Amino acid sequence: MGDLQKYINYIPIVLLSFTFAIIVTPLIMKLAHKIGAVSKPQHLRDEKERGYTTHIHKGIIPKLGFLPIILPIFVVTPIFLRIDLQIAAIFISLLLLTIFGIFDDIYNLSGKLQFLLLSFCSFFVIFAGINITEANNPFTDTFLNFDRGRVAFEIFSNNVSFSLLSIVITFFWLMIVINAINWNDGVDGVLNGNVSIASLIILLVSIRDDNTSSAVLSALLLGSNLGLLKYNFYPAKIFNSYGGQISGFLIGILAITSQVKLPIAILIIVFPLVDFLWVLFGRLKRIKPKTPKDFFSILNVSDTTHLHHRLMSLGYGKRRVAFVEYICTFIAGLAAILLSGLQITFLILSSCLLVLLIFIFLDKIIARKKNNNA
Numbered sequence: 398m399g400d401l402q403k404y405i406n407y408i409p410i411v412l413l414s415f416t417f418a419i420i421v422t423p424l425i426m427k428l429a430h431k432i433g434a435v436s437k438p439q440h441l442r443d444e445k446e447r448g449y450t451t452h453i454h455k456g457i458i459p460k461l462g463f464l465p466i467i468l469p470i471f472v473v474t475p476i477f478l479r480i481d482l483q484i485a486a487i488f489i490s491l492l493l494l495t496i497f498g499i500f501d502d503i504y505n506l507s508g509k510l511q512f513l514l515l516s517f518c519s520f521f522v523i524f525a526g527i528n529i530t531e532a533n534n535p536f537t538d539t540f541l542n543f544d545r546g547r548v549a550f551e552i553f554s555n556n557v558s559f560s561l562l563s564i565v566i567t568f569f570w571l572m573i574v575i576n577a578i579n580w581n582d583g584v585d586g587v588l589n590g591n592v593s594i595a596s597l598i599i600l601l602v603s604i605r606d607d608n609t610s611s612a613v614l615s616a617l618l619l620g621s622n623l624g625l626l627k628y629n630f631y632p633a634k635i636f637n638s639y640g641g642q643i644s645g646f647l648i649g650i651l652a653i654t655s656q657v658k659l660p661i662a663i664l665i666i667v668f669p670l671v672d673f674l675w676v677l678f679g680r681l682k683r684i685k686p687k688t689p690k691d692f693f694s695i696l697n698v699s700d701t702t703h704l705h706h707r708l709m710s711l712g713y714g715k716r717r718v719a720f721v722e723y724i725c726t727f728i729a730g731l732a733a734i735l736l737s738g739l740q741i742t743f744l745i746l747s748s749c750l751l752v753l754l755i756f757i758f759l760d761k762i763i764a765r766k767k768n769n770n771a
Contacts, residue, residue, distance in 0.1 A: 403604050407612055410477065411600075411620040414469040418624025422465045426628070426635050429459030434502035436460055436636055460502040462629060463640035466621045467495055470614065470647075477613045484610065486525030487650060490518035491643065498639030515642060519571040520564075527653055528559055528567040567653065574649035577666055577673035579641030584705045586630035586719045588637050591726045592644045593622040595665045598730040599648070603655040611655035618647055631715040664733040668725050671749050672704045704755075711762060 429435055436458045470491065478484060497514050500506060530544040543563045582588035596619035603612035622644070628634045637644075652662035663670065708718045 410616040414617040414620025415624040417469040418465040418621040429461040460638040462637040571649040575645035577669040578645030581669040582641040585633040589622040589626040661733040
């Protein structure tokens, strides 16, 4: 009963964040319309708006959907947690991302600025002590040590240390998770549902391991995404916009601070991750970047090569696509909790292979469908 009580204690935090998002979202929708942070349908949209070729919605939809996700974290966290160096670094980074996201939703800022800010925020939390120092090797049941060449220093009476290898690995981890989660936001409700499932898995692991700070933050992220899902599920009344980057940033951080093992973290986001890598390599093959500018264009170009686009090409409605992705993410997340060692390794490899085969199979079906219609 004592163990069960640990989990029950976090239900009010989830409900508080959920209720906050439910109440504040209609107000943010009105604010978005007032300041011009909206997404217009195809015939009303300026061609300078990023991603305009893949936006197929009807009507003018408010953006700023990341605010109902982030505001409960700012408001509720100080009630339950002591603000230490790492929490402060997360808050400052989230504040910068929030400010940028508001301006981006109004003025459609460049992808280069977005990448630079995300890089800065990633390094900011890394130097605050949030970094990957080791990862378990599921093939040998040993640990890979990234904690080499460590340098120690003091910030505001807090001892902080890091190694170059750890910094590089943590930075790439955060950037990959950010983009994988963000690129998953292609169909109404998919992002918030998948982030809710990932947050739930991290929450359960954090409670099990008595990691209070990660448990509180993941509970807040879970509740706020569930609350926003009421308005973002098809047909969406508000768009996440910068919510993908912010949720990805938090999921990447929580996977580290909760001490979730790296294979488990990969398994939690295996479907968005494989989708991201598939699309990325496809764009690299098509565009063949030769300059940094070409590379940024790859990160910000819009196309219809994601899994949800393929399913929709075959006649799947947005609701069905969302539920398919929910089920896949939930099964992978549940397996991440129940399995360990070589079992997780086998599941990761088999899941990646299965998703790749699905992509190849869907490509062939879509190509055949186009040839028949030609």
